[in-house]
Amino acid sequence: SSSLSATKQWYQRRVRGLTYWIVYSYFGILEFFSDYLLFWIPFYSLIKCSFLLWMVNYNGASLIYTRFIRPFLSVREDAIDSVVDRVEDVADKLDDYIQKDD
Helix, strand or coil: CHHHHHHHHHHHHHHHHHHHHHHHHHHHHHHHHCHHHHCCCCCHHHHHHHHHHHHHHCCHHHHHHHHHHHHHHHHCHHHHHHHHHHHHHHHHHHHHHHHHHC
16 A cells, blocks of 8 residues: 555656656747747746746646647647658668668
8 A cells, every 4th residue: 555655656756747848848849939039028038937937836737738738639649650650660671771781
């Protein structure tokens, strides 16, 4: 029972951490492409810091993930799987080509 509780807490911490990094990655991508616009917003650095603290301390990352990112990815799951399959095929062919040279 104690071991099960510890395992559950470990799992929840990992899920929370991974969720944060997924949301942070999307935020980083958006920030990269909109940097020229964000530069003109007064106190942008303070707003960004507050947003990142909110994501960590108030479980904001989970809220953003469940409301925005998960639905976005769920709708496109088949297309994503197709791209992953194609990348695997190319990687396999590249590996075969490299192995052939050895």
